[in-house]
Amino acid sequence: MIFLTVFTPAYNRASTLPRTYESLCDQECKEFIWLIVDDGSTDETASLVKEWQKKENGFEIQYIYKKNGGMHTAHNVAYENIHTELNVCIDSDDRMAKGAVKKIKTAWLKVRNKNYAGLIGLDADMNTGRIIGKGFPDGLKETTLGGYYASGGEGDKKLVYRTDVINSVPQYPVFEGEKYVGLVYKYTLIDQKYKLFVMNDVLCDVEYQTDGSSNTMFRQYLKNPKGFAFLRKVAMTYPTSKKRLIRDCIHYCSSSLIAGNKKYIVESPRKLLTVLCTPLGCILTSIIRKKAINN
Structure with a gap:
């Protein structure tokens, strides 16, 4: 069988x-x-x-x-x-x-x-x-x-x-x-x-x-921001811990900024937290861009 x-x-x-x-x-x-x-x-x-x-x-x-x-x-x-x-x-x-x-x-x-x-x-x-x-x-x-x-x-x-x-x-x-x-x-x-x-x-x-997705993640962030933002929204909807929720929200802000999505706060399942995390999302975006170049 x-x-x-x-x-x-x-x-x-x-x-x-x-x-x-x-x-x-x-x-x-x-x-x-x-x-x-x-x-x-x-x-x-x-x-x-x-x-x-x-x-x-x-x-x-x-x-x-x-x-x-x-x-x-x-x-x-x-x-x-x-x-x-x-x-x-x-x-x-x-x-x-x-x-x-x-x-x-x-x-x-x-x-x-x-x-x-x-x-x-x-x-x-x-x-x-x-x-x-x-x-x-x-x-x-x-x-x-x-x-x-x-x-x-x-x-x-x-x-x-x-x-x-x-x-x-x-x-x-x-x-x-x-x-x-x-x-x-x-x-x-x-x-x-x-x-x-x-x-x-x-x-x-x-x-x-060496060419797998786990080893090219920073470039993936830049190439697929809508996909990553989508995934972070799901994670924010079903958080497993407060620490993880904040981390996912920061990444959501970063991916949304990379994607050029101006409606990301309105579309967020955690709107207030998204507002608070936006400055950290901007910092993360700069880090991702630098890491992508070096990797």
């Missing part, structure tokens, strides 16, 4: 995608579909996938090509085409951890009737084997993603969502001329209704690329 779709957004990752493929071939449990959403690659991604589709892999490989629009738009296309009960994103430069599919299935069968949004597991550095950030505290059985970080959690975590739940909240918005909206948008909305069951297991081995 196919219960899981592993989806992989890919943009010019023909050099690293084979290790993702190999990690899936190595899975003991093959009850999954691999969906590659090609976000407008100009390298050998398409030909690589065609060769893999001809092989007896033990699992189905689906491939969708789309015009380049950014990671969030690839996620939108993936969710439109996923029909299995669960889904998980494994990036095109990462590997699914050994035995991860079987661990996901075992954990889910235990809790599938308890109305969880899905599962949350661990990422590990593929070169050292060390957990990214922190593992889960002993005894933690369930959490929201935002709640985990608000309580001191650290590092990226691997999220396995029910497909009906991930599709019950709106798609990632698309802003003309921009190619970035944080994936946490959907997760934040889901947090308001559901919790995740905690798996203290490594589900993904990761390696951060």
